[in-house]
Amino acid sequence: xxxxxxxxxxxxxxxxxxxxxxxxxVLGVSGEVVAGPAADKVVLRPSTLADDDLKALAAIVxxxxxxxxxADRLPRSxxxxxxxxxxxxxxxxxxxxxxxxxxxxxxxIAAVLALCAERRIAVVPFGGGTSVVGGVDPIxxxxxxxxxxxxxxxxxxxxxxxxxxxxxxxxxxAGPQAEALLAARGYExxxxxxxxxxxxxxxxxxxxxxxxxxxxxxxxxxxxxGLRVITPAGILDLGRAPASAAGPDLRExxxxxxxxxxxxxxxxxxxxxxxxxxxxxxxxxxxxATGAAALRAVEQQGTGPTVIRLSDETETAVNxxxxxxxxxxxxxxxxxxxxxxxxxxxxxxxRHALTRAALLAAGGTSLGEAPARAWEHGRFNAPYLRDxxxxxxxxxETLETATGWAQLDGLKAAVSxxxxxxxxxxxxxxxxxxHISHVYPTGASLYFTVVAAQQGEPIEQWxxxxxxxxxxxxxxxxxxxxxxxxxxxxxxxxxQEIGELGTRILRAVKDAVDPAGILNPGKLIP
Ligand SMILES: Cc1cc2nc3c(=O)[nH]c(=O)nc-3n(C[C@H](O)[C@H](O)[C@H](O)COP(=O)(O)OP(=O)(O)OC[C@H]3O[C@@H](n4cnc5c(N)ncnc54)[C@H](O)[C@@H]3O)c2cc1C
Numbered sequence: 452x453x454x455x456x457x458x459x460x461x462x463x464x465x466x467x468x469x470x471x472x473x474x475x476x477v478l479g480v481s482g483e484v485v486a487g488p489a490a491d492k493v494v495l496r497p498s499t500l501a502d503d504d505l506k507a508l509a510a511i512v513x514x515x516x517x518x519x520x521x522a523d524r525l526p527r528s529x530x531x532x533x534x535x536x537x538x539x540x541x542x543x544x545x546x547x548x549x550x551x552x553x554x555x556x557x558x559x560i561a562a563v564l565a566l567c568a569e570r571r572i573a574v575v576p577f578g579g580g581t582s583v584v585g586g587v588d589p590i591x592x593x594x595x596x597x598x599x600x601x602x603x604x605x606x607x608x609x610x611x612x613x614x615x616x617x618x619x620x621x622x623x624x625a626g627p628q629a630e631a632l633l634a635a636r637g638y639e640x641x642x643x644x645x646x647x648x649x650x651x652x653x654x655x656x657x658x659x660x661x662x663x664x665x666x667x668x669x670x671x672x673x674x675x676x677g678l679r680v681i682t683p684a685g686i687l688d689l690g691r692a693p694a695s696a697a698g699p700d701l702r703e704x705x706x707x708x709x710x711x712x713x714x715x716x717x718x719x720x721x722x723x724x725x726x727x728x729x730x731x732x733x734x735x736x737x738x739x740a741t742g743a744a745a746l747r748a749v750e751q752q753g754t755g756p757t758v759i760r761l762s763d764e765t766e767t768a769v770n771x772x773x774x775x776x777x778x779x780x781x782x783x784x785x786x787x788x789x790x791x792x793x794x795x796x797x798x799x800x801x802r803h804a805l806t807r808a809a810l811l812a813a814g815g816t817s818l819g820e821a822p823a824r825a826w827e828h829g830r831f832n833a834p835y836l837r838d839x840x841x842x843x844x845x846x847x848e849t850l851e852t853a854t855g856w857a858q859l860d861g862l863k864a865a866v867s868x869x870x871x872x873x874x875x876x877x878x879x880x881x882x883x884x885x886h887i888s889h890v891y892p893t894g895a896s897l898y899f900t901v902v903a904a905q906q907g908e909p910i911e912q913w914x915x916x917x918x919x920x921x922x923x924x925x926x927x928x929x930x931x932x933x934x935x936x937x938x939x940x941x942x943x944x945x946x947q948e949i950g951e952l953g954t955r956i957l958r959a960v961k962d963a964v965d966p967a968g969i970l971n972p973g974k975l976i977p
Pocket of ligand 1: 457530531532575576577578579580581582583586587602622623643644645646649650651652653654655656657658659660661662663708709710711713714715716834934935936938971974
């Protein structure tokens with residue numbers, strides 16, 4: 452993972468001449484690349500950990516699993532949001548954790564937490580570092596220092612119960628590692644967020660991640676059957692049965708707990724046999740409202756696609772401006788939708804036929820399978836385009852929310868208008884694209900991508916826009932996050948999201964499991 456951009460350096464691509472032309476014409480962005488500093492030229496705030504603290508930590512994990520080197524601190528100094536990536540380009544001294552610790556057992560985690568509680572050192576659990584909400588920011592909040600606790604050594608498939616269809620996976624496994632271990636035994640998790648290649652099992656649970664196949668396999672939180680969590684107050688092993696009436700479900704407290712309540716070491720998950728067959732079909736709808744109603748019909752009738760998503764007019768047009776053919780198929784305007792079906796042959800054929808009938812009845816036109824296959828082929832590549840846009844003088848960021856079907860159009864209009872007017876106030880025209888990324892019987896999530904020209908100090912430019920959009924989401928019936936989580940960035944809206952009593956409940960839980968407050972301060976809880 453690159454320290455100052457997304458993903459694999461080998462997959463980075465410069466902006467094409469077509470995209471540069473579009474940016475110049477529509478947004479006044481030059482596209483000329485401004486290089487940031489090399490990693491060894493970045494100045495990090497020096498580590499403040501005392502020698503005595505380092506010795507005590509090394510005694511727990513072993514000296515080779517503890518580092519204060521800048522090369523180890525820099526990649527763990529934050530996540531991968533646009534402000535994170537812009538911050539990395541700074542030539543001013545940057546904040547970073549004071550040390551990185553890589554424990555190899557639950558006993559070592561418990562000992563690290565006990566030591567840190569005693570010595571007033573904050574601890575930030577670190578998975579893949581793909582947070583886009585400031586979830587792994589090294590916030591000290593009055594503590595003497597902050598440690599990044601990297602979970603990468605928890606990288607085993609611990610058990611596979613083929614009878615129950617459950618696997619226990621180490622929290623530090625990245626998406627592809629987890630799927631490879633399961634595939635070797637003929638199974639799959641089927642959790643494919645766009646950050647799949649780098650994000651981890653523990654991170655998915657800690658942020659309630661949502662993958663692109665969630666129409667078929669559910670959100671990550673819906674797949675979780677059990678969790679092991681090390682808290683400063685003790686160890687929890689949650690989830691005894693597939694369902695239980697033994698009081699409130701405590702797993703729910705740790706799903707989405709963002710490293711604030713404990714360190715997740717292993718997750719027991721529902722898995723399924725690798726699908727025998729996959730079918731694809733893309734659709735065109737005359738407008739977003741017609742397409743959204745069609746997706747609602749499919750979801751409410753339960754016809755069973757594994758993936759179903761719908762781009763709005765602007766997102767479809769921008770994709771078409773980059774290529775007039777998608778996957779070799781001529782597409783002209785409207786709103787593009789993608790469906791994918793997985794399972795055994797008979798079931799897939801039946802679910803595909805039912806979905807097809809519902810989409811046709813709702814005004815869709817089939818575009819065949821090629822554009823849907825093309826979507827799948829490129830589905831992990833968009834973040835590389837963001838890197839090239841940022842380097843070329845554009846501001847590019849994504850945000851997401853969800854609401855009921857009845858409120859969807861109003862929320863979409865409010866967020867789009869707020870993005871456009873807030874950016875206009877900074878002197879930038881903008882392109883606001885949106886798609887329905889996940890569907891539920893009662894509602895859907897909206898995923899926005901915005902591109903505009905960077906003006907002045909772009910981190911501050913975006914902070915003002917983000918503030919206005921957060922307010923617009925809350926005022927129009929949305930949630931502050933459908934899947935990116937809260938972190939530091941969405942914390943200002945948590946009081947409105949869960950209310951004052953809800954906040955007091957979260958604080959009470961925090962006091963019970965982490966009385967010294969060392970775990971991930973400044974995140975999630977207002
Ligand atoms: C390009 C891009 C695309 C993305 N696409 C999606 C998407 O499609 N769907 C989606 O849901 N999200 C997406 N995200 C957001 C992000 O990838 C998810 O939030 C992901 O679940 C984070 O996993 P991670 O392992 O990288 O966690 P990190 O970023 O390392 O940590 C995230 C939070 O979880 C905590 N944490 C991590 N591991 C543990 C653990 N073992 N125990 C306790 N706490 C822990 C951290 O302290 C932090 O608060 C995307 C991000 C990027 C940059």
